[in-house]
Amino acid sequence: MRDVSMGQYYPASSPVHRADPRFKLIILILYLVTVFFCDSFFSFGFMTLFVLITILLSRVPILKVLKSLRLIIIILVFTTLLMMIFYSDTTSAPLAEWGIFHIYLNGIYAAIKLGWRLMLLVLMPTVLTLTSTPTELCDGLESLLSPLKVLHLPVHELALIMSIALRLIPSLIEETDKIVNAQRARGAAFESRNPFKKIKAMIPVLIPLFVSSFRRADELADAMDSRCYRGAKGRTRMKKLKAKFSDFVALLFWCAITVCILFLNYNWLGWAFITALSL
């Protein structure tokens, strides 16, 4: 139950955990963009190295991070296979042919790169959610989006809705648990294999759940009213996000990596060793 309430958060004391969530979010976006610029095996390897370093720094067991790949493994295998058999290359002879399917060497390379890219795209967001609590992310997002207030976007209210939702998810799960147990104790057929019976068994859970959610919402609204909550205006925070020197260093570091990847990709200065690595 509690693991859900914390998202996938894995508590540990590490520089990655302590980093400012705003910087983590910015770095994540920068990283995702950079991954799309990776083109050669060398650049993929280069990115993977830094992902691994980040994971090691975060002190989250590496298996825990790799578990996130479990969810996309089917997509990963499937797209990679499709890429391999449908890739067409007119400049070289296919390695193997089978009806309409042709396998080219370049096709294999492209398929491996695709799979690798997908893995890189999934790993870093996982590291982010493993090392920051949902609340931190929410605060970070609010702070990052606050310039949009100029456009009269209700950033604070959106963030409030998000954090209330996050706060109430565990309560909702707990409540569901309790009601399910209570109805099971009254013999409700959750264990039944018949799907119709199963759906019917949900009604005695959903109704009390709605009732208690509305009650909870009412109570929360009253509690906020009675504490004179009036929205964002003039509101200060108890926990202010503070950027540290190390956060800037990390950001600069990732900027440097982006520049490296761009160089590897475009080779503006025409360096020969980059051409050599461009497979």
Next chain:
Amino acid sequence: MIEVKNLSFVYSPKTPFTTQALFDINLSIETGDFFGIIGSTGAGKSTLVSHFNALTKIQKNSGAVIVDEIDLSAKKIDLKKLRAKVGMVFQYPEHQLFADTVLKDIMFGPKNLGINNAEAEQRARDAIALVGLDCAEIAERSPFELSGGQKRRVALAGVIAMHPEILVLDEPTAGLDPKGKREIMDLILRIKADCPTVVMISHNMDEIAEYCNKIAVLRRGRVMGVFSPRELFGSEELLESCGVELPLVTELAVKLNGLGVAVDKSVLTENELFEEIKKAVGVKNA
């Protein structure tokens, strides 16, 4: 008869959030017992009783619970039979009401046991009467428009209508006013005539002292012992070591005794105290 042998339980095992809620629990609840379970918040009382009708599965190599020959640590349990046997009333049971009429809500349990409509309705009407509500007036009303106390009775009736042989109550009087508390306790005594074994979790020592014949004290997931009320509330060392408070009645008697009034310190119920005070001030029974 419920037998708990070397039962342990861990919440969220193998995660950073694991908490061991129960450590090596041994208990034996016999038919006819009014069995009290006490202990401070988080002691593991609710976790323990949720094992009694297999709402919580016994974990591997974590002991056994046997309810009238049904071994709950077995792979396959006859859940229907078990749940007909053990009725469970949770804390704030009124939050589980769902049907559009009181009658239908109470019939939910019996019908799940495979009892036909007519019989289920009969049971529901009997249960409404047993919990002291007016069947004619209340049966067709929505459970959501009842008062808190009425809702709780309806929820209790929903369990009673399943005709359990063992009734497990998790803080049945929590959040009620003193009169409501008394009524619910009287009601439970009435139920006990048909359902011989009652297990009750409570934070109210007066209820525990007055109604229970055996009391298990839980502390941080361990059983500190099973006592009779007189044993437990009569021994200062036990109270101290188990971290249990005296019932208000007994505390009053102890205070009076300390002031030199000749009352017995070990009284457990209001009636006993009343008799003691009468004796002390010399009022003869009229």
